[in-house]
Amino acid sequence: MRVPALRRRRGRPVTVAGLLKRAFVALVGVIVIGGTVGVVAAGPAYRAVNLQLADAVRTRSVNQEVRAALARAALALYGYQLTGEEPYRFEYQLAKSAYVSATARLAQSAAPRDAPYVEDLQQNGADWWALTDLQMVAPPGAQPSGGAVAATQVRYAQVIASSQAIDSRLSERAALLFRTVNRLNVGALVGLSVLTLLGMLVVAVIGTVVTRRITIPLGQVASAIGELSRGHDEARVTFTGAPVEIMAVAAAVNKAAGQEFEERRMLGESQGLGVAIREHMSRTRAVATAAQGLGDLLDADHVVIMREADEGGEPVAEVWSAPDAVGDPAALARTPVDWALPDGRAFVAATVPDTGDIPPEAERAALRAAGAGPVITVAFGEDVVPAGHVTVVRRDGRPAFVPFDVQLVTMVAGALSRALTQARLFEREHRLVTQLQEVDAAKTEFLSTVSHELRTPLTSVAGYLEVLLDQDAGPLNGAQERMLRVIERNSERLRALIEDLLIVSRVESGTFTLNTVSVDVAELVAAMRQAFEPAAAKAGVTVVCEAAGPLRVRADRDQLDRVLMNLTSNAVKFTPDGGTVTVSGRADGPDVVITVRDTGIGIPADEVPHLFTRFFRASNATKREIAGTGLGLPIVAAIVDRHGGTIGVDTREGQGTTITVRLPGEPAAAEES
Known part of the structure; x- marks a missing residue:
């Protein structure tokens, strides 16, 4: 529902305070005309209701931050359990810090009668964090027991239920305040109607305007917050023309929802990119996929990935540039990053620094040649010495990179490091298999050659043996015949062995045929x-x-x-x-x-x-x-x-x-x- 735009006086924006001020002035006029009793009774009541409404909205916003921090922590916990990657621990700690800050502010902003519910939320949250902290310190790849997972889920549900109970109380209180406003309006209308019909009309108009300008937009804000809390990421506050304070609240809600949705989307795409990188058995294709994926994901102008050299060669650079990119990254691709830290910590700058040791002057000059403004450089590698580095560049004047962008680059760099190691091992294995195949082929050829070469002399031996056994060369005594029979049996064994070797060589060479x-x-x-x-x-x-x-x-x-x-x-x-x-x-x-x-x-x-x-x-x-x-x-x-x-x-x-x-x-x- 769209609220009609408010008329502005002398170009100034309409505010809640301005609305109330005008209402108060009108009421003073009614008091002057009809008496001061109604004004004195109604003015403070309106202000009290407004303050309570603001407190309720503020408390509910902080309560939403508590749930958002819990959701981020749970997502990081599940990501760490699935992949064992370090960035999830970092995200988990950020979410925990945000949770602690939000619960502290919630305790400050909550009404005294809501204190037991806030304490219940804090106690359930403390129990949940105690369980998840144990799981986050587990070694990468270690899966928690089913009981631990169930206990964590139960505690998480209890925390959410406590937060929703606070939301419910705030909603009931807001509804009660709305009813109070309506009763005040009606009471003022009835009271002033005794004095004058004009007073009744003024009060009715004032009540209607205030209701439409404040309660309807606030109701939409509350509705959008409720939708977001139920997991509807596409929910947004869509009205225009509301008072400045409510518009600020709506803008904050929309910004927070949009940022969380965008971060989830980018995180999902970065995980998909990591999978795509690891699918490649070629280092060149893995690096090219990483460069293009990072460029598209971070809306960069240039991405330069330098990886370790092949055996005896020079370092290899992969350069990706957006179609509308400015500057030339060629010099950057030739500049070694020997200052990068091996533990993957990133160098991040909103603009290329004019002085300093990091980066050195040669690289600063290369970055300027590439038209760099914001820049991220992350080293990667599984050894003490980095195996390479990733540099992501946006042109000068574009938005700076935020910590979440650095986290994504670090995650992709880690996936690339593992993919390069896997591809290198695959290439070595492929070379070894080729060498073994060559050895096997040489062995097969050797067997075939030897078998053929043995066949000819064995034929001569068998022929002369047959002549001797037939006594064509002279008579044999018993001992001579026995010795010749032994030679005959072993000749047959040798013939069978040679025949087997020939068949094996024919099978392996593909020349074995059937009739x-x-x-x-x-x-x-x-x-x-x-x-x-x-x-x-x-x-x-x-x-x-x-x-x-x-x-x-x-x-x-x-x-x-x-x-x-x-x-x-x-x-x-x-x-x-x-x-x-x-x-x-x-x-x-x-x-x-x-x-x-x-x-x-x-x-x-x-x-x-x-x-x-x-x-x-x-x-x-x-x-x-x-x-x-x-x-x-x-x-x-x-x-x-x-x-x-x-x-x-x-x-x-x-x-x-x-x-x-x-x-x-x-x-x-x-x-x-």
Whole structure:
């Protein structure tokens, strides 16, 4: 609701005192005309009501400051608990100081009959501050217990309830005063009506004017304060043309509400900026994001961020300038800030100083070249020596930076420091991974080369060994034949090892290919018994093969046979005398499942994740000195993966191992063709 503008006399603004003065003069006229009794009774009453109204408004404003300080402290407490950042402690202490000052003024301004309520507010507040002080001295990152949080919330609610009780009493008192004013008006009107109709009209007019000029604006101020206290940040006093005193109160309320809303907005944006900075794994992009974000957030003309040099290089500067900025920040970007304190304390100035050691003359000249007026410089870094600094500049003549702006720059500088450390570690890790990949590639190439080079002489050895065993070069005695058979077995082992190395190198180089045809898994499973029966019988192991065909898949027959040979060979090798190895195949929906189960030594549970790693061997196999290279299972896994299948392991140390291979079955159409 808008109050009509008051007419001004000779350009002077209308005041509450002026209104009352005019009312008093009019009443004197009525007294002169109709008698002095009504004037003597009504004048002091009006003044008393006005004073009480002013006291109520003042007390309520101070009470609002108490709640605002509590809200700031609670916000800082929650921010510190979430992030552990030091600026929240600083904000907490500021809010506490504001609270102490506000409660002291509240005790002074409150009426004697409100003293018990003020004391209740102070006691509840003291209890809440005692709880929160304990939480604020906790180390960063330490989370309070659920009981502590609940107790803090309960005390906070009690403080707010005490403050609202005072507001309620003040509201009731104001309403009572308003009713008193109305009764005075009515009484004066009735009294003067006996004397003269003119007196009645004058008093009625005076009462109406005073009511509209004072009580309505005050009511709107009280309403806006109530809305703000309930968390409606957009509430404002919107009337114009009210008396000067009420307009001053309204302006103060609007300013406080706007400032608090703006600070909350900027704090939220600065936290979002900190998150955006930390998302970057590149130091250059992190610094650029920080510079632009600070420039936009603080409405700056220039932002210069100097960070530590890369290895063996020069310090790196990031410069951001607003589109309408004046001055050249290039010289500022080349000027080192070697005087900045490592603990992040800021240098703040409304204008560039003409003399002094901080900043030195070289930097003062660079700031003038950038057209600087207000300036903030904050050092950042996690070591004793600062890793860099942030300088925010506004052109000469623009508003100076306030402490809240310095707090925001400090927060963003801290986030940037952590982001730079994170990015530096990421870059080092990336270089290390690249080096390891190069070493791994060299190793793979070495394995491939050695395997090929070993194959040729081994072929010659095997050929001549066959000639000797066939006795084409002459007859052999028993001892010679036994020695040649040992050479033959070890040649076969070496051939198998070379073949495994070749497959590993092909898999890793991407040259491993498959020649897929329709394969009956049941036939391959059945062949395992014949292939391993002699070796199993010698080891005292029973081999059982179970598969009801056909179980057709699209596969490379030789490579799939290699999978079964490797798995069955391992099962027989790791199964002690009297054990059983079961090789089975079955259909499971559209898939074909191959299972190799043994009753052998099993695998330790903590080593299972490493089974398919090249050259890995289980610790219990190594202790028993069971021969092996650690290449069989990685090759099996690679072949199964190339066929679009999966492999799983279920093992218990000392009880046995089951390895399950699942392959996509051949579509029915392919089987028919």
